[in-house]
Amino acid sequence: MTAQTEKAVHRCECDICQVGTDLETVRHHERMNLFLSRLNEPQRRWYVGLLSQKAGSPSDRQLSLITGLDEVTIRRGRRELEAELADVPSDRQRREGGGRPSAEKKTQS
Numbered sequence: 318m319t320a321q322t323e324k325a326v327h328r329c330e331c332d333i334c335q336v337g338t339d340l341e342t343v344r345h346h347e348r349m350n351l352f353l354s355r356l357n358e359p360q361r362r363w364y365v366g367l368l369s370q371k372a373g374s375p376s377d378r379q380l381s382l383i384t385g386l387d388e389v390t391i392r393r394g395r396r397e398l399e400a401e402l403a404d405v406p407s408d409r410q411r412r413e414g415g416g417r418p419s420a421e422k423k424t425q426s
């Protein structure tokens with residue numbers, strides 16, 4: 318177990334996982350964190366913000382323990398979703414790809 322900074326998956330710190338008896342929940346939390354580790358930062362908070370809105374879902378406090386995100390961050394994700402992500406244009410996400418121009422003209426057959 319070397320602590321590598323690259324893509325460390327957060328380990329759930331909720332009570333259920335500490336006790337470890339509810340295997341289904343433990344596994345679910347593991348998967349959540351695995352999933353979250355593949356998302357970028359805004360995606361993470363939106364996902365958790367979304368989860369927090371579901372009826373019967375864990376409190377922000379719990380979600381924070383589960384996912385390692387701040388309660389503040391979770392609240393922010395929820396607020397952004399409620400605002401329909403108006404302040405966070407999806408264009409931003411593009412910066413990863415190389416300098417490939419977006420297919421201007423489809424090849425005509």
Ligand SMILES: [Zn+2]
Nearest residue numbers: 329331334346
């Ligand atoms: Zn857990």
